[in-house]
Amino acid sequence: MQARLGLLPLDISGVSLGRVKRAREEPFDRDAAYMLPTPDTSHVAYERVYEPAEDSFLLLDTLSSATETAFLQTRFGEGYAPLVVEVGPGSGVVIAFVNAQAQALFGSRNVLTAAVDVNGYACKATGETARKAALENATTHGSFLGALQGDLVAPVRDRLVDVLIFNPPYVPTPELPKQPRQADLPALDAKPSFDDDSYMLSLSYAGGRDGMETTDRLIDSLPQVLSTKGCAYILLCAQNKPEQVKQRILGFGEAWKVATVGSSGKQAGWEKLQIIRIWVE
């Protein structure tokens, strides 16, 4: 944690400190409060993979809320096997949760889950988190297909994804870190240097202009990647100008809908973080 804070550019350290402090100020037993257990990520190396934080937990709480489970169950009724793809799974806490709790979220275990992260260590961590969570929830889990390394949805065939989840690098930064090519990241069996680790962590939070450069690219790909039943859950922070983002999505066409379905951290009347659900009707 120390190392991670040390890496943050000065102008955003407040955001992250706030998040860390919040977690400490409000020690409560999430699992007792929400019933569905949070996947174990104790094996994850947080010096190079994003540590689950308030944003991650907001996704868990939103996806398992009564309104969203009702939405998912109505949309993907019996006789269908929805494909859930998380982009940027980091530790894997979110997709492992969705996979382990398929029965509670979708009302069925006939659910396929997969993930794509630009950081290979995150892919490895995600595989392990998903495996552990499925073992602990032996009677409710879906089928985790695997985590692969890549840029957003580039390797995924068109019009296949039923539920896309993205907690993006959303912090506004003067520049977006260089988007990695194959040679820019250490091989999985190499020992990453301190600079490698800093780079991988910067990819996890730094979002460039308005914190939206990566999220914008993902949003642009939605019409191509989502199935006819498809929907997407994307996390935004207040600096991302959520209202503008929503307007842009509505501009895709009349069938496109968007709603805020989860939020946390009210600050001076603003939601610090929110989850928007995007779907086609």
Next chain:
Amino acid sequence: MKVLSLNFLTCAVKACKSSSNSYPLHPKDAELVQDDLEVNAQLLLNLLPRIDWTALSTTATELGFPALPPQAPSVEELQSDEKKLRDLHNLLMETQIMEGKLVCANCGHEYAVREGIANFLLPSHLV
């Protein structure tokens, strides 16, 4: 990565997307492991309509599995044939590619698979 994944993946090079040659990717020097998982018949039945059978047949043959029938079984056929269900379950769900490469027949690029993770990040000249 489970073999089923290959049915959902294609070459990450933009210019390849429109070519039918870029799908499915072709496994090369693949090292496989077999998990031992309970059969979920309903999942396989639900899955059937969304599987590209021609691509799956290619993948199965290239991985050294017995040839699949040219046509996908109907839901009824699959439902009533325990062995077919079990074989499909074994291929799609229990078999994982751990090491090797996935090759695009259009651009020739080889995506490495290490520790079960395929790397679809592109070298600079292909972006």
